[in-house]
Amino acid sequence: MRRGNTVGLVGRILDWFCGVLASLTLLGGTFESPFCYHKCVGVCPLCRPVLDRYRSEQENTMSREVLLQLLGVWKTYRMGEVEVPAMKPTDLEVYRGEILVILGPSGSGKSTLLNIMGGIDQPSGGQLLYEGKNLTGVSDNALTAYRRHHVGFIFQFFDLISNLTVSENVALGAEIAGRRPAFGAILDGLGLGGKEESFPAQLSGGEQQRVAIARALAKEPDLLLCDEPTGSLDYRTGIRVLHLLHMVSREMGKTVVIITHNTPIGAMADRVITMRDGFIDCMVANEKPVDPSLISW
Numbered sequence: 651m652r653r654g655n656t657v658g659l660v661g662r663i664l665d666w667f668c669g670v671l672a673s674l675t676l677l678g679g680t681f682e683s684p685f686c687y688h689k690c691v692g693v694c695p696l697c698r699p700v701l702d703r704y705r706s707e708q709e710n711t712m713s714r715e716v717l718l719q720l721l722g723v724w725k726t727y728r729m730g731e732v733e734v735p736a737m738k739p740t741d742l743e744v745y746r747g748e749i750l751v752i753l754g755p756s757g758s759g760k761s762t763l764l765n766i767m768g769g770i771d772q773p774s775g776g777q778l779l780y781e782g783k784n785l786t787g788v789s790d791n792a793l794t795a796y797r798r799h800h801v802g803f804i805f806q807f808f809d810l811i812s813n814l815t816v817s818e819n820v821a822l823g824a825e826i827a828g829r830r831p832a833f834g835a836i837l838d839g840l841g842l843g844g845k846e847e848s849f850p851a852q853l854s855g856g857e858q859q860r861v862a863i864a865r866a867l868a869k870e871p872d873l874l875l876c877d878e879p880t881g882s883l884d885y886r887t888g889i890r891v892l893h894l895l896h897m898v899s900r901e902m903g904k905t906v907v908i909i910t911h912n913t914p915i916g917a918m919a920d921r922v923i924t925m926r927d928g929f930i931d932c933m934v935a936n937e938k939p940v941d942p943s944l945i946s947w
């Protein structure tokens with residue numbers, strides 16, 4: 651018997667078996683597992699584990715704390731007479747402590763989305779809520795306070811101040827937010843011990859990116875927004891940076907949003923968003939996010 655025939659026969663037997671169970675069950679066939687192709691209402695031993703997992707995923711989603719919420723947020727840039735639609739009306743919830751990866755081709759609106767999340771850019775419409783508080787239409791001072799106290803940014807080209815040393819760059823990040831964290835511990839934790847008095851130009855690309863991470867963390871933000879953080883780094887250094895971002899989420903409980911061109915980086919995320927033409931084309935939840943050491947590109 652050909653393999654296709656065998657599979658078909660097994661499917662029919664399963665259908666029959668589950669049909670019998672369905673007719674016996676007190677549920678009366680009112681509930682169907684969305685994953686169960688033989689529609690057994692989730693009572694058979696074959697479908698039970700699938701259904702249980704589906705339910706626990708639903709519960710996990712329900713119990714997650716929403717840190718940031720976008721409600722119908724859209725953005726159009728104006729360049730003289732020309733309007734550039736960068737982001738179409740978008741709904742999104744970002745959960746506390748998660749790693750969210752944003753993929754998508756160049757020009758698809760990734761940075762626009764990230765900049766709106768971080769209060770760098772104002773949306774043209776819709777609402778942005780942080781811990782349930784509406785940030786749309788608030789004063790510039792209120793938006794600056796949000797950026798200063800709650801958001802850390804990491805960019806592709808590090809954006810360090812070239813005439814300040816490593817510790818001065820990091821201190822500046824903290825002072826802006828009125829914090830006094832233990833710089834030594836942060837720098838040591840990021841493998842920068844001994845580099846405190848170096849200037850950015852004396853460091854490698856990977857070290858500069860680690861200083862940028864230290865500067866962002868010195869503010870003790872809840873939300874770390876990273877725009878192509880590995881974009882200008884070689885593979886090995888990029889993986890090290892990903893390890894740090896992973897640690898920031900898993901051990902420090904920060905929410906980490908990472909824009910990247912590298913699709914494999916999505917494997918370390920709790921959720922992956924793919925953007926296209928200014929909207930979220932698809933969103934996937936990773937059941938088992940992997941350790942960055944298992945990522946390659």
Ligand SMILES: Nc1ncnc2c1ncn2[C@@H]1O[C@H](COP(=O)(O)OP(=O)(O)O)[C@@H](O)[C@H]1O
Pocket residue numbers: 727728729734735736754755756757758759760761762763
């Ligand atoms: N400041 C701006 N002024 C005008 N157009 C912009 C500006 N920023 C982004 N855009 C346009 O908005 C669209 C989305 O850009 P962006 O969010 O930077 O995409 P991505 O980060 O995915 O490459 C692009 O067409 C881009 O040219």
Ligand SMILES: [Mg+2]
Pocket residue numbers: 760761762877
């Ligand atoms: Mg971009």
